[in-house]
Amino acid sequence: MTHGRLDLLFGAVSDPTRRAILARLAVKNARVTELAEDFPISLNSTSKHIKMLERAGLVHRLVVGRDHVLSLNAAPLRDAAAWIETYRRFWEDRLAALDAFVTAKRAGKTATAKGRTRK
Amino acid sequence: MTHGRLDLLFGAVSDPTRRAILARLAVKNARVTELAEDFPISLNSTSKHIKMLERAGLVHRLVVGRDHVLSLNAAPLRDAAAWIETYRRFWEDRLAALDAFVTAKRAGKTATAKGRTRK
DNA sequence: TTTATGTTCACCCTTATGGGTGAACATTAT
């Protein structure tokens, strides 16, 4: 299957280490080695994660001499957010339904006290 | 690595078939076979995808006799949305920065016309 | 009871992930 934009995006953020890298870059740009030092994995493994984040467009790389400076590029997350938004009404409906249930239950008590029929 | 909530969530929606299944269930609940018929993959493969969606909490299953009725449960997507929201200011800042750049460029033309120094 | 339908289970295969190591390459410092 051809890896689409959303596939790469969601795949990239489905790993806790990569989410941590993004969080780390959100604070400050960093070199590959700096990132590797902050995580309990090897430099090479870190390098691979970064490559996946780049493929997803979430990280930009600026090569300055032998240093590779990584920076966060959150723009692609807009697409992810947009996709999720498509489903917002569903979970809000569910919350609304739950709210209605709770409200009805609470109202039920009062209503019962007032002698209204139940169920 | 212990698969956390977000890992399962993002992992689940990182596959196009699974996103399609969610979209399909958003329209109407369906049985496993019904879903399998709508996609160019086998029934078994469909069953596996559904299992992953269930693990992520995105799909609920109601067993009615021999039929397994699947329904969308978008609630977990709230967590995903919340995580992404953390980064909203970054892409908005970037857009703001781009806007500032374009504005500055346009202003620059006018300014140049007015004889202001460049670069 | 027998038959048909709906799902899953147990495998097989291929590719991708996440992790590691050591060597190679690039650049800066001595």
Add this chain to the structure above:
DNA sequence: ATAATGTTCACCCATAAGGGTGAACATAAA
């Protein structure tokens, strides 16, 4: 020129994904 530092490349390993097939199991229908 040599040494040290920063990254990647080329592998190895184990496990999970995504796909498939055929058998088993559960329930409904004849």
